[in-house]
Amino acid sequence: MATLGGSLPLLAACGGDHSILDPAGPAAQDVAWLWWGMLVAFTLIFAVVVGLWLAAFRPREGRERSEAEQRRLGLRWILGGGILLPGVVVLGLLAFGVPAGQRLLPLPLPDGETPRVIEVIGHQWWWEVRYPDEAGEVITANHLAMPAGEPVDFHVTGADVIHAFWVPRLGGKIDMIPGRVNRIRLEADEPGVFGAQCAEFCGSQHAHMRLHVEAMAPEAFEAWLAARREPPPEPVDDHAPARATFAEHCARCHRVAGLSEGDTGPDLSDLGARATLGAGVLPMEEGAIARWLAEHQALKPGNRMPSHDHLDAEALEALGAWLETLRP
Ligand code: HEC
Ligand SMILES: [Cu+2]
Known part of the structure; x- marks a missing residue:
């Protein structure tokens, strides 16, 4: 309980546009559940272990245990606490974590549709964002627009060193590795603006590598793209x-x-x-x-x-x- 009590004041500072505790999409919701589940379960386990540890110090009254009894008891603790308990915990985490991780993979959708692809390229120290499309590719930087309410596949890579793409309120992060394209599927429930930050140390200005992510209603997003496909206006x-x-x-x-x-x-x-x-x-x-x-x-x-x-x-x-x- 001490950890739980101690961490509550810290959690109060976990709002804002970089908070995994304020999920804005299905993948991020899973991550938040996992986080809270682990906090509660592991706090309980910690409290029980501390309780047992304190109990072990208490002077024992009554008869002494025989050596055989002691060995049996010891074995029981090792099997129960050292194998059974961690086994149950790990299986529980897998039962939740595997489907949650699956959600981030670019697997075929049940209805056979393929989500829109947005390419994000990490540079020292800025973000290039590309929207491949039959109607013509749109390119921008440091500003990522995406449709809300539908999954989007992000294809990410690095231009120079390893960076990492992370929109905490939308879900897990993924490395951007030069010469390799990594894929992650994210979705925003509602239109909104989310912060993102390079999540792999990539040089002196790593901290100044933020990305402005804006989820829009699908029609607004299409209009946003169409406006950028228009030929530029005549120079003034x-x-x-x-x-x-x-x-x-x-x-x-x-x-x-x-x-x-x-x-x-x-x-x-x-x-x-x-x-x-x-x-x-x-x-x-x-x-x-x-x-x-x-x-x-x-x-x-x-x-x-x-x-x-x-x-x-x-x-x-x-x-x-x-x-x-x-x-x-
Ligand atoms: C040698 C290549 C180079 C030259 C020449 C150069 N820039 Fe840049 N510029 C960059 C890079 C790289 C960045 C990204 C810096 C960063 O944010 O880390 C940048 C960033 C910018 C930005 C900010 C863009 C954004 O998305 O926030 C502006 C505006 C800009 N440059 C304008 C100019 C103008 C105007 C000139 C000419 C006077 C110029 N640049 C010359 C490489 C160059
Ligand atoms: Cu970076």
Whole structure:
């Protein structure tokens, strides 16, 4: 009971968008049940073991046990406490854990349908998200949209080192290994916004590798995709100088639909519509992009985008103002 009592105040801090105790999908619900079941069962077992241990210290009254009796008693404890009890516990965990784990596997659905596939690629230190589709692939970064109320298969890999994909409120995590595609099936019950975080230490900015996950009603999701498949609007003359700076200094690393094809940094085609910058380092708001361009090496030291101190403040602000207009 001491552990249970001791952990309750800690659990009070377990809300929020990274909490496995606040499940938002069927797989996460299983994980939460498993967690609570283990907490209760193991607290009870712990209390019983401590009770027996204390009882063993009590001076024994009455007759002494013969050696044969002692051996029999000892054997009974070993078989019961050392084999039977752990056996029952492990079988119980398997009985629950195997079906729960099965749910995360990309197995055929009962109705023969195949869930939508979303590809997520971990980079140092940002997320690339791709939506393969017959109607045309959509690419974005650090922002994952998904339909709610239906399973989605995530195909994940790493571009450089091992990362891990984890949306705690939707379910288990999975490694993103360069040269290998791992698959996990997750589902969000309702539309909502969920935090996600790289869950495998991947270098100095590992902690600054957050992913904004947004589950939408299926129609809203289709509209979200369709908007990003549209050809980009005609460029506005006001931003011509910024586009020229971009072509010279940024295009080799960044893609902007209709303008550049760089692929070593995040795709910026829908940048103005994203929730954050730099994988969660700054909230997206007016002026945030210019701030990122000027200070990103201070905000996220060592990140793989070179600083552009050779560009003057005016040029960076113009770039920021133009990039803010990039929305589907
Ligand atoms: C050598 C490649 C490279 C060049 C050149 C480069 N970037 Fe980047 N950029 C990156 C990488 C890599 C990141 C991801 C950094 C991170 O979050 O860890 C990034 C991130 C960004 C972001 C944040 C994107 C997001 O999804 O939050 C913006 C905006 C951006 N760059 C704009 C620019 C602009 C404008 C220029 C030109 C002045 C530029 N970059 C030049 C590689 C580059
Ligand atoms: Cu990572």
